[in-house]
Amino acid sequence: MQVTNGEALLEKYNLKANDAILAGEKEAGIYDELVKEHKVTYVAGGAAQNTARGAAYILPPKSVVYTGAVGDDELAEQLKAANKREGLDEVYQVHKGEKTGACAVVITGHHRSLVTTLRIAEKFQTSHLSSPEVAPIVEGAKFFYMEGYFLTHGLEPALNLSNKSSTAGKTFVLNLSAPFVAQFFNAQIQKVLPYTDIVIGNEAEAEAYATAVGYVNVKDLPGIAKQIALLPKANPSRPRIVIFTQGADETILVAADKPEVHRTFSVNKLKDEEIVDTNGAGDAFGGGFMGALVAGKDLDTAVRAGHTLARACVQQIGPQYPWPKINIL
Numbered sequence: 001m002q003v004t005n006g007e008a009l010l011e012k013y014n015l016k017a018n019d020a021i022l023a024g025e026k027e028a029g030i031y032d033e034l035v036k037e038h039k040v041t042y043v044a045g046g047a048a049q050n051t052a053r054g055a056a057y058i059l060p061p062k063s064v065v066y067t068g069a070v071g072d073d074e075l076a077e078q079l080k081a082a083n084k085r086e087g088l089d090e091v092y093q094v095h096k097g098e099k100t101g102a103c104a105v106v107i108t109g110h111h112r113s114l115v116t117t118l119r120i121a122e123k124f125q126t127s128h129l130s131s132p133e134v135a136p137i138v139e140g141a142k143f144f145y146m147e148g149y150f151l152t153h154g155l156e157p158a159l160n161l162s163n164k165s166s167t168a169g170k171t172f173v174l175n176l177s178a179p180f181v182a183q184f185f186n187a188q189i190q191k192v193l194p195y196t197d198i199v200i201g202n203e204a205e206a207e208a209y210a211t212a213v214g215y216v217n218v219k220d221l222p223g224i225a226k227q228i229a230l231l232p233k234a235n236p237s238r239p240r241i242v243i244f245t246q247g248a249d250e251t252i253l254v255a256a257d258k259p260e261v262h263r264t265f266s267v268n269k270l271k272d273e274e275i276v277d278t279n280g281a282g283d284a285f286g287g288g289f290m291g292a293l294v295a296g297k298d299l300d301t302a303v304r305a306g307h308t309l310a311r312a313c314v315q316q317i318g319p320q321y322p323w324p325k326i327n328i329l
Contacts, residue, residue, distance in 0.1 A: 001031070002279065002318055003038040006106035010113060015106060018204075020114040020178035022152065023104075027115050030104045043279075043318030044082030045103055046121075047177055048147040050280050050319040054287015054309050055145075056088035057321045058328040059294055065137050069093045069124040075100035086321065091137065093128040095120045105279050105318070110272070112279040114178075122153035126160050142170055145290055148177030148205075151188040158188075162195035166234045171293070175286055176201035179208035186212035194234045200289070202282055203246045221246075222262035225254035243303065245285055245310075247278075251303055265303045268311060280319020285310040287321075288328055295329060305329055 003009070010017060013027050023030070034040050044053075052066040066083070070076040070092045079100070083090050101121035106113040128134055144165050150158055165172040174189075174196045176182045182189070182205045189209075193199070201209070203221060209228070210218040217223060225242040233240055239256035246252070251265040288309030292302035305328050312322050 001034050001102060002041045002043055002105040002107065002277075003034055004107040006108050006113070009033075009106045010108060013115070015113045015115065017108050017111040017113055020116070021180060023115050023117045027104075028117075030115055031102060031117065034104055041317055042078060043105075043320060044079045045105075045280070045319055046079070046101070046147075047149055047175065047283050048145060049079065049083075049088075050283035051145060051147070051175070051286035051290060053082060053086040053088050053319075054284050054313075054321060055291035055294065056083075057086045057287065057325065058291040058305070058309070059087075061087045062089060063087075063294060065089045065091060065141070067091045067093065067128065067134060067137075069095060069120050069122075069128075071098035071100040071120050072096050073098075073100055075102060082320075085323075091133050093124055095123060098123075107277060107279065110275055110278050112277070114279070116149070118153060124150075124154050124157060126157040129157060129160060138164065143173065143290065143294055144170065145173045145175070145286065146192075147175050148181040148185070148189070151185050151192065152181060155188050155191065158192050159195075162192050163234075166195040166197075169235065169238070171197045171238070173198040173200065173286075173290065175199075175282070176205040176209065177282075179204045181205070182208035183212045193228070193231055196233075197235075197238050197240060199228055199240065199242045200286055201244055203244060203249075206244050221252050222254060225252055225262060226259045229254050229256040230259055241299070243289075245282065245306075247281075251307070253299065253303065255299075265300075265307070267307055270311060270314065275314050277317050278314050281310045281314050283319055284313035284321070292329060297329065301329070 056064040098120040101119045104115040244252045248269045253263045285306035289306035292305035
């Protein structure tokens, strides 16, 4: 659920203009307030699901499958409708009588403040990965992508899937997702990193990570990327790659096989008047990037595909993609 011109809401709930948090007692009332007192736009979300829809947007049908926990309510139906529109298959773990997670998005100018209530999303069970519906998909998949938000409540299934991916020589991708995840759930990140082949984040998440682990220069993005790239890895035959985006500024990439060299990719900037909503831009980058990798493209092409899809996303309301489809690859 998303509202614009939300300055008063930021002040009332003590929110930052460009941030992401999990709702606590202080923020619990924002959801009812949005519905009762504001004009709300409902957009199907969930960080990894946004990325999965983005990858599906540029790939042939039946290429991407998403799993997560939902309730049996209207919000879950909205997610299914958005998935169908973009060609994404889902194998949800459905909990009867429970509420699907939601995110309040408060837009101020080109900034977005995200307030998430996980609800049943935090009850995803590892057993679902070995269920008859999901196990064959896990076995057949070549790429796995996980949002950092999942580590706030789902370390066991994250370790299960990342370990399987690493053992089988597949590609496991972790997005840091938000500064609070990178800083306050760093212990969980460290447990998954040995099995992670690609790490994606933005500049704020990189700084939060560096703060959490005690790096001296928390503004040195190439240095932080190098440190993460060189951390111990369960499958050393596949060098870890770290990618940090910076909005409209250049994207940085460091690979463990050439750690002294950081590569930069410029961004084709939009004019201010062309930007509708930056919510979901990072997820869209992940979608373009993952879609290109799955399509067999090289890293350069994958990063540029991420830029192209993110550029298209911020010209929509919320984490959505243009229709009719545009050519990304």
